[in-house]
Amino acid sequence: xxxxxxxxxxxxxxxxxxxxxxxxxEQIHLDNSADALEVLRHSTAHLMAQxxxxxxxxxxxxVGPVVKEGFYYDFKTSTEIGAGDLxxxxxxxxxxxxxxxxxxxxxxxxxxxxxxxxxDHLKLEVMKRIPxxxxxxxxxxxxxxxxxxxxxxxxxxxxxxxxxxxxGAYLGGDSKNEMLTRIYGIAFADKESLKAHMEQLAEAEKRxxxxxxxxxxxxxxREEVGAGFPIWLPAGGRLRARLESLLFKAHRKRGYxxxxxxxxxxxxxxxxxxxxxxxxxxxYFTHIDELEFxxxxxxxxxxxxxxxxxxxxxRDLPIKYFEYGVVHRHEASGALHGLFRVREFTQDDAHIFCxxxxxxxxxxxxxxxxxxIMSTFEFDYKMMISTKPEKAVGSDEVWEVSTQALKNAMDQxxxxxxxxxxxxxxxxxKIDIKITDAIGREWQCGTIQLDxxxxxxxxxxxxxxxxxxxxxxxxxxxxxxxxxxFIGILTEHYAGEFPMFIAPTQVAIVPVAETHKExxxxxxxxxxxxxxxxxxxxxxxxxxxxxxxAEKTRVPMIVVIGDEExxxxxxxxxxxxxxxxxNLSEEEFLKLIQTKINEVNF
RNA sequence: GCCGACAUAGCUCAGUUGGCUAGAGCAGCUGAUUUGUAAUCAGCAGGCCCGGGGUUCAAAUCCUCGUGUCGGCACCA
Numbered sequence: 001x002x003x004x005x006x007x008x009x010x011x012x013x014x015x016x017x018x019x020x021x022x023x024x025x026e027q028i029h030l031d032n033s034a035d036a037l038e039v040l041r042h043s044t045a046h047l048m049a050q051x052x053x054x055x056x057x058x059x060x061x062x063v064g065p066v067v068k069e070g071f072y073y074d075f076k077t078s079t080e081i082g083a084g085d086l087x088x089x090x091x092x093x094x095x096x097x098x099x100x101x102x103x104x105x106x107x108x109x110x111x112x113x114x115x116x117x118x119x120d121h122l123k124l125e126v127m128k129r130i131p132x133x134x135x136x137x138x139x140x141x142x143x144x145x146x147x148x149x150x151x152x153x154x155x156x157x158x159x160x161x162x163x164x165x166x167x168g169a170y171l172g173g174d175s176k177n178e179m180l181t182r183i184y185g186i187a188f189a190d191k192e193s194l195k196a197h198m199e200q201l202a203e204a205e206k207r208x209x210x211x212x213x214x215x216x217x218x219x220x221x222r223e224e225v226g227a228g229f230p231i232w233l234p235a236g237g238r239l240r241a242r243l244e245s246l247l248f249k250a251h252r253k254r255g256y257x258x259x260x261x262x263x264x265x266x267x268x269x270x271x272x273x274x275x276x277x278x279x280x281x282x283x284y285f286t287h288i289d290e291l292e293f294x295x296x297x298x299x300x301x302x303x304x305x306x307x308x309x310x311x312x313x314x315r316d317l318p319i320k321y322f323e324y325g326v327v328h329r330h331e332a333s334g335a336l337h338g339l340f341r342v343r344e345f346t347q348d349d350a351h352i353f354c355x356x357x358x359x360x361x362x363x364x365x366x367x368x369x370x371x372x373i374m375s376t377f378e379f380d381y382k383m384m385i386s387t388k389p390e391k392a393v394g395s396d397e398v399w400e401v402s403t404q405a406l407k408n409a410m411d412q413x414x415x416x417x418x419x420x421x422x423x424x425x426x427x428x429x430k431i432d433i434k435i436t437d438a439i440g441r442e443w444q445c446g447t448i449q450l451d452x453x454x455x456x457x458x459x460x461x462x463x464x465x466x467x468x469x470x471x472x473x474x475x476x477x478x479x480x481x482x483x484x485x486f487i488g489i490l491t492e493h494y495a496g497e498f499p500m501f502i503a504p505t506q507v508a509i510v511p512v513a514e515t516h517k518e519x520x521x522x523x524x525x526x527x528x529x530x531x532x533x534x535x536x537x538x539x540x541x542x543x544x545x546x547x548x549x550a551e552k553t554r555v556p557m558i559v560v561i562g563d564e565e566x567x568x569x570x571x572x573x574x575x576x577x578x579x580x581x582x583n584l585s586e587e588e589f590l591k592l593i594q595t596k597i598n599e600v601n602f
Numbered sequence: 603g604c605c606g607a608c609a610u611a612g613c614u615c616a617g618u619u620g621g622c623u624a625g626a627g628c629a630g631c632u633g634a635u636u637u638g639u640a641a642u643c644a645g646c647a648g649g650c651c652c653g654g655g656g657u658u659c660a661a662a663u664c665c666u667c668g669u670g671u672c673g674g675c676a677c678c679a
Contacts, residue, residue, distance in 0.1 A: 072674095082606060083673085167674030168605025175676040179605050182674070210672095214613080223609095223652070223670045279679050298679070332603050332677055333670095341678075391679085425679050444678080513636045540636085548640035562638055574639065581639070 003027045004152050005039050012038060014150035016105035016138075030157055032189045038066050043103065043152040044093075044161050044187040045071040050143035051092035052077070052183075061145065062122040062171060062180055069440065070186035074169055076122060081181055086163040089183070093161070100156030101141040105149065107134050113146055122180070125171065160194040161187035209491040210338040216496055216554065218487070218504070219339065228336045228343030230484060235504035238533055240483055242502050244324060247348055247373075247480070250602035254369065256322040256350055261302015263326065267292040269301050272457055274393045278426045282330045299325035300451075300476055303351040304458050307472075312462040317472060318358055322350035324483070339488035340443055346483045352475040353460070359473055363409035363431070363448060366477050370433055370446050373479055373602050377490065381445070383415065384432045386423030393427055394453040402450045403429040425476075427453040433481075435489050443489060445481035450474075496554045497576065500596040506532040507593065508550035512543055512562030519566050523559075523586070530594045547574070556596075559589070 005014045008025035012035050018024070028035045045064035052059050056077040064073030108116070110127065113135045117123035123146055127135070138147045140155050152158065163185040171177035188194040205211070213219050218236030225231065232240060248258070264286065270276040275283065275297060284295040296302065303321045312319065325347050335341050354362050367383075374381050385406050388399045406429055410417050417431065424430055433446035451474040454460075461469040480486035490498070500506055507527060511520040520536045527534045535555070537546040543560075550558050559571040569586045584592065 080606080084607090165673055166606065169675045170604075173676075175604070179675075181605075184674080221670085227670065275679070282677090282679080329678080334603065334605095334675080335677060336671090389679085427679075449679090510639080512638055515636085542635090542642055543637050543639065545637095545641050546639095551640060558639085560639060564638085572639080 002030050002157065004030050004036060004157065005150050007035060012150050014039065014105070015153045016103065016151065017149060020105070030152075030189050032193050036189060037187070039150050039152055040158065040189065041066045041071040041185075041187045042150065043155065044158050044185060045073045046103075046138065046140065046143075046145055046147070046151065047093050047096060047155050047158055048089065048163065048183060048185060049073050049075065049145060050096055050140060050155075051089050053143055054096075055089065055092055056081070060120040060122040063126060064145075070164065070184060072169075072182050072184045074122075074171070074180040074182045076178075076180050081166065081183075083166050086166060086183065090161075090163050093158075096141065097155050097158050099141065100154055102154050103151045104139045105136055105151070106139070107136050109133060110135055113137070116144075117146060122171070129172075158187065160189070160191050161185055162194065162198065207492045207495040208338075209340075209488040212491050212496040213339065213488075216491075216504070218491065226343070227333060228331060228341075230339060230342055230344070236487070238504040239498065239502060240487060243480075243483065243487070246501070246600065246602060250369070250373075251322050251350070254320070254365070255318075256320040258323065259303060259306045259321045260323050261296070261299055261305065261325070264293040264295045265301055267294050270294045273301050273454060274426060274457065275301075278391050278393070284328050284330060295328045296325070297327050297329045298476075299323055299327065299347065299349045300351055300454060300474070304454065304460065304474075307351075307353055307460060308458070312353075312472075314355060314462055314464050314470070317462060318352050318354035318362055320350055320352045322348070325349045339484040340437070342484050345485070347478045348480045348483065349476070349478050352477065353455075353462075353472045354475065355462075355470070356473055359405050359450065359475070360409040360412070362475055363406065363450070364413055366448050366475070366479075367409075367413070367415060367431070369602075370448075370479055374433070374435075376600055376602060377493065379435050379489075379493065381433050381435050382442075383410070383417040384420045384423070384434060385410070385417050386420040386425075386430050386432060388429065389422045389424050389426060391426050392424070394456070398452045399424075399429065402452055406431055406448075406450055425449050425451075427451050428476075430476075433479075437489060437492055443485060445486055445489065446479045447477065447481065449476040451476060498554070498556070499600075500556045500593070501598070501600045503556050504533070505535050505553065505555050506557065506597065507534040508537055508553065508555040508558045509534055510537045510543065510546050510550060510558060510560045512560065516561050516563075516566060519561055523561070523571070526586075526590060527593065530590060530597070532593050532597060551576070557593075 003015065005012050005028040006018050006023065006025040007028055008023055012028065013023055030036055049061050049064060052075060056079055059075050059077045062074035064071065110133050113127060114124065126146065135146055136148060137144050138149065138151055163183055165184045167182050168179045169182040170179055186197060188197065216235055217233045218239065219233055220231045222231065267276060279297060283297050286293050306321055326344065327347060328344050331341055331343050352362050387403050428449050428451035430447050430449035432444045434442045435445050436442050455471050455474050460472055462472050464470045509520045509523055511517045517538045520538060524534045524536055537550050539546065547558065556576050558574040560574065561571055565571055570583050571586060571589045572581060572583050574581050
């Protein structure tokens with residue numbers, strides 16, 4: 001078996017380095033283990049660079065790391081490279097691989113390296129970021145690259161790979177820098193795994209919410225309406241309404257009061273809140289009668305005005321206001337992505353005004369709320385605590401206290417979380433809830449933000465025990481995040497096969513012949529009485545055709561009614577999931593639907 | 603916003619190196635048929651070829667500026 005590297009003290013060391021240093025350790029073979037793939041993909045990135053260099057001799061190279069979904073290499077050429085060129089590069093890679101060049105390693109000083117790569121301004125850029133005096137060079141055939149490794153012993157081991165996409169990327173990940181070309185690729189130890197991976201990607205594409213949203217008539221976008229402004233179609237409207245009403249109940253149960261703020265507020269308020277200064281470039285403004293108004297990008301100011309409407313006692317806290325708040329944010333054009341990233345969306349937003357000693361219990365209550373909903377939909381999610389960002393308001397001290405409060409709440413309840421340094425809102429730290437989409441990208445949905453700043457800026461207060469004026473703490477929170485993104489994720493999660501309690505249509509009724517339509521209508525009305533939507537497939541098509549059409553809408557249940565059913569007062573059910581058919585009396589059927597619709601309570 | 607690609611009927615897509623009246627399937631409409639669990643048959647209608655400008659005897663096709671979409675990057679209070 002081929003040994004491609006060894007593992008020593010948890011570190012992967014390639015055979016070149018091991019030989020040089022006389023190391024021994026656990027052998028890594030060329031298979032699909034995480035360690036082996038790390039080495040394989042890294043070397044594949046180098047092979048790609050070698051191919052690019054031979055096809056485009058003036059190419060300069062930045063970095064080519066292994067990432068979650070394969071590898072990439074950033075580079076620059078004077079010729080334009082497009083998606084059509086990937087095949088050509090792949091071919092060149094294969095022909096190099098066939099030559100089975102050894103991958104050799106040697107070390108030189110930083111100064112020697114700078115001399116060696118003096119014509120490659122990108123490599124020089126890389127070297128600026130390396131603190132050590134010595135660097136290693138990997139050489140395969142004519143091609144040499146500055147690299148830390150580890151690498152395969154021979155490029156002939158690279159056989160099963162694919163270049164997947166080409167894109168632009170800023171040098172060093174900074175938009176102030178020049179833009180390089182980035183090619184992504186993937187590699188595996190064997191042919192089957194590569195094939196399986198490509199098939200999995202194709203499978204995931206089928207559940208893309210943009211595709212399903214179009215097919216299932218959930219929502220649409222139109223050029224003439226404007227980018228990022230979704231249009232909800234009837235089916236999507238029904239789905240969304242079900243989600244809204246379930247969630248409304250869940251909020252009421254937890255003591256939230258529904259309120260509503262205006263869509264736009266005078267700019268002075270956004271100046272007080274800090275949004276004007278920190279976020280103004282992404283807000284929509286309008287001028288009327290010499291006054292400037294800002295269309296709300298958030299609902300907190302409105303809720304603050306609700307709080308200010310009366311005096312509050314410490315006994316009243318916590319006070320919880322919620323609103324399905326429509327917000328507008330001018331997102332960068334390139335950021336727009338189906339329902340996941342839009343310019344107008346509706347948040348399931350709430351603000352909790354509480355005392356400092358109530359922070360922890362309130363945070364935990366919200367985390368429980370989140371978990372209740374996520375587990376109902378069987379979502380895997382993770383939580384992230386985001387700390388003070390560069391653009392921020394408030395003193396370091398307040399930030400420290402509030403960040404610690406979030407951590408304490410999580411720690412004391414033994415909840416797992418990761419830290420996102422500098423990822424907080426400008427007014428406070430937050431806990432983000434992230435869900436993974438069909439192709440593995442993570443999207444932030446819910447968020448819990450602790451805020452000492454806005455209460456200060458708006459001089460909020462309540463009367464304490466000694467009748468003194470005390471400033472409350474604000475917790476901003478959203479569970480779904482936005483209906484848009486959440487429904488997008490739900491669509492992919494279920495591949496369009498929504499469970500009964502949320503499906504746009506609960507039942508498809510297929511009458512066998514013209515004479516059965518009347519009963520279909522009676523049944524449909526009875527379904528409305530139990531809050532179930534149905535659709536009658538009574539068109540002048542064959543029965544088979546109508547069943548096929550109904551199936552394709554991904555409706556959870558199809559019932560067929562004909563002479564027999566009418567005579568016996570039964571329905572013939574065809575279940576989407578099991579593809580089984582069975583009969584139920586009308587009474588049992590209605591009861592079943594009712595149970596299925598009501599089985600979920602957040 | 604940046605790099606690259608793309609935009610043809612409601613939807614999914616054809617449309618050669620610029621050249622006759624821009625095609626197909628599905629969906630829609632009209633008939634015939636009245637069906638027992640995944641496509642009955644026939645006919646009809648449907649297009650500012652994304653929008654402005656330009657090149658050319660001639661533009662869906664070439665150039666240019668917009669708009670929108672896609673893949674990334676950057677951004678995401």
